[in-house]
Amino acid sequence: MFPVPAAAPLSSGTLYDKVWELHRVDDLPGGSTQLLVGLHLIHEVTSPQAFAALRDKGLTVRCPERTVATVDHIVPTTTQTRPFNDPLAEEMLSTLERNCLEYGIQLNAIGSGRQGIVHVIAPELGLTQPGMTVACGDSHTSTHGAFGAIAFGIGTSQVRDVLASQSLAMSKLKVRRIRVDGHLAKGVSAKDLILHVIRTLGVKGGVGFAYEFAGTAIEALSMEERMTLCNMAIEGGARCGYVNPDQITFDYLRGRPHAPSGEFWDRAVQWWSSLASDADAVVDDEVVFDAGQIVPTVTWGITPGQGLGIDERIPSLDVLDPADRPIAEEAYRYMDLQPGTAIAGVPVDVCFIGSCTNGRLSDLRAAAAVARGRHIADGIKAFVVPGSEQVARAAEAEGLDRVFRAAGFEWREPGCSMCLAMNPDRLEGRQISASSSNRNFKGRQGSASGRTLLMSPAMVAAAAVHGQVTDVRGLSLHPTS
Amino acid sequence: MSSFPSGSIQRVAGTALVVQGEDIDTDRIIPARFLKCVSFDALGDQVFADDRQELNGSHPFDQPAFQGASILIVNGNFGCGSSREHAPQALMRWGIRAVVGVSFAEIFFGNCLALGIPCMTAASEEIQLIQQAVIEDPGREWCLDLMALALGSPQDRWAVSLEPGPLDMLRSGRWDATSQLLSRDSELTALMKQLPYINGFQTA
Numbered sequence A: 001m002f003p004v005p006a007a008a009p010l011s012s013g014t015l016y017d018k019v020w021e022l023h024r025v026d027d028l029p030g031g032s033t034q035l036l037v038g039l040h041l042i043h044e045v046t047s048p049q050a051f052a053a054l055r056d057k058g059l060t061v062r063c064p065e066r067t068v069a070t071v072d073h074i075v076p077t078t079t080q081t082r083p084f085n086d087p088l089a090e091e092m093l094s095t096l097e098r099n100c101l102e103y104g105i106q107l108n109a110i111g112s113g114r115q116g117i118v119h120v121i122a123p124e125l126g127l128t129q130p131g132m133t134v135a136c137g138d139s140h141t142s143t144h145g146a147f148g149a150i151a152f153g154i155g156t157s158q159v160r161d162v163l164a165s166q167s168l169a170m171s172k173l174k175v176r177r178i179r180v181d182g183h184l185a186k187g188v189s190a191k192d193l194i195l196h197v198i199r200t201l202g203v204k205g206g207v208g209f210a211y212e213f214a215g216t217a218i219e220a221l222s223m224e225e226r227m228t229l230c231n232m233a234i235e236g237g238a239r240c241g242y243v244n245p246d247q248i249t250f251d252y253l254r255g256r257p258h259a260p261s262g263e264f265w266d267r268a269v270q271w272w273s274s275l276a277s278d279a280d281a282v283v284d285d286e287v288v289f290d291a292g293q294i295v296p297t298v299t300w301g302i303t304p305g306q307g308l309g310i311d312e313r314i315p316s317l318d319v320l321d322p323a324d325r326p327i328a329e330e331a332y333r334y335m336d337l338q339p340g341t342a343i344a345g346v347p348v349d350v351c352f353i354g355s356c357t358n359g360r361l362s363d364l365r366a367a368a369a370v371a372r373g374r375h376i377a378d379g380i381k382a383f384v385v386p387g388s389e390q391v392a393r394a395a396e397a398e399g400l401d402r403v404f405r406a407a408g409f410e411w412r413e414p415g416c417s418m419c420l421a422m423n424p425d426r427l428e429g430r431q432i433s434a435s436s437s438n439r440n441f442k443g444r445q446g447s448a449s450g451r452t453l454l455m456s457p458a459m460v461a462a463a464a465v466h467g468q469v470t471d472v473r474g475l476s477l478h479p480t481s
Numbered sequence B: 001m002s003s004f005p006s007g008s009i010q011r012v013a014g015t016a017l018v019v020q021g022e023d024i025d026t027d028r029i030i031p032a033r034f035l036k037c038v039s040f041d042a043l044g045d046q047v048f049a050d051d052r053q054e055l056n057g058s059h060p061f062d063q064p065a066f067q068g069a070s071i072l073i074v075n076g077n078f079g080c081g082s083s084r085e086h087a088p089q090a091l092m093r094w095g096i097r098a099v100v101g102v103s104f105a106e107i108f109f110g111n112c113l114a115l116g117i118p119c120m121t122a123a124s125e126e127i128q129l130i131q132q133a134v135i136e137d138p139g140r141e142w143c144l145d146l147m148a149l150a151l152g153s154p155q156d157r158w159a160v161s162l163e164p165g166p167l168d169m170l171r172s173g174r175w176d177a178t179s180q181l182l183s184r185d186s187e188l189t190a191l192m193k194q195l196p197y198i199n200g201f202q203t204a
């Protein structure tokens, strides 16, 4: 048996408690805790000022081998030849390159076969593992909680702190268990599940909490589905979300480049297993959902909490909680959608499949199963942006690129793309998109008046084919395998 | 130029320079056109850019006698106007490590504190005498002592003050999260040794 060292996990508790305790360096004056960061991920947008601040203080990078970089937000997805057309994008990437070179940080560069969205590549490289603390200057770092890690987004000054000290000052969260029992129906995905949870608990409902996703429906999810789920914990206000590690987690990790192997693998599995929440662990709150009740879910408004089942209508003010009315009124105006309108049938202009929420291989397969043998509707612009180079090459090996192209979709190179439109991919004017990403904030997709409907990748493909929001459950599917 | 402030700030030593005038706002300290930058690096050269251009070499920040100064002596309501952090950044990058004046705008004061730059006050008449001493003898070495609450030189010594909260933060180094974290590096090292994944589960 693997002899457990001094920092033994607590005998009973949640995974969050155990991982927190294992990484607690000290309590700081003022009540926060100094927490060791096991894996630090950086990208070109939030790291340059942090490196600059580090130099200003005459400091260096404490553990360069525990920081891993990629470039994702600003990369163009049509042609990626350097220098980029946008000089500021080029400057951001070359700054990241210089910083990584100077401090000896691994950069997964364009063309390396390992580049992609930070929250896609770290899991697929086996960097993200159970029991770690994972930090990144990016709010969707919650994604990595899918592995039973405590993963959270941080600000630029904290990026500086992690670079300098491999730790940061943080306050402990409470734990809310989101228990989802039963089975998701056919055509209903992890995206629908998380949109349903956020719709129910609200976008601020998770503030102060870590969300522990548990229950039979969660245990049945694949790792990629768990990532979709944890990715959007932050949209529900929870800075981190996690799923307890199990055999599905271990099977996913085995053989990945950074995963332990041989005898180390067995030790790792033993340690990882010991970290899962104990059956008698006490949580601060618990909310129970029935997976069987969840239907394909689409947002109609300007927050991820303004979601609707595909067979519902846009709510009128009187059925809404008084606190939700002002933002609903704003959403009617901004989206130009009136109360009482059925969400199915709302016409769309642009269809985007990608992002750290739904840019993985299983997402592309689900969308391709809808696109195969069909064609996008007249006047629709539709494009697929794989989450990483690995995803892109794997999808191409299966012929998914040809399926999409034959259906009229553009097949692009990996990056964040129109999730936030820091690159050339953007909405124009008042265009409305069906998008597999995670935020439908005003102006999010690059046009100050552009509009976004969030949904699953299969639902985006269905919307592309019909030119309007469409229930994917009504379409026959043509899966690859 | 000495390194940027870090850790506990107990004293700031060096020569001084004077910028006279009431209500000197942050637009004057760093004009708006210099805010479009990816980093704060270039701001040191741009501090007081428009004032300096107007005075064509005779601004205190351009006079050879004041080069290398680290303590800036100002008058009342220094740093009013826009909340831009670029203002203290520009001063710091030029070489300023402490400011002494009659009074400071609140946001500017807070921005300086976050950088570890004390803004300390003295009465108006005393500030005028200090400014006179600096102008007459630019090479004089001063020491701003946060423990003794005094600005002293070999020739004289003036009482200065600072609110207890910010004073404690500067003295203890708690204005700077990074240095607090760095101060527990041996505990961090020990903790890393106990975490099996840090070395790839190689030690049992």
Ligand code: SF4
Residues within 6 Å of the ligand: A072, A073, A117, A118, A119, A138, A140, A355, A356, A357, A415, A416, A419, A420, A437, A438
């Ligand atoms: S895909 Fe979108 S949400 Fe994810 S990291 Fe990129 S910009 Fe952020």
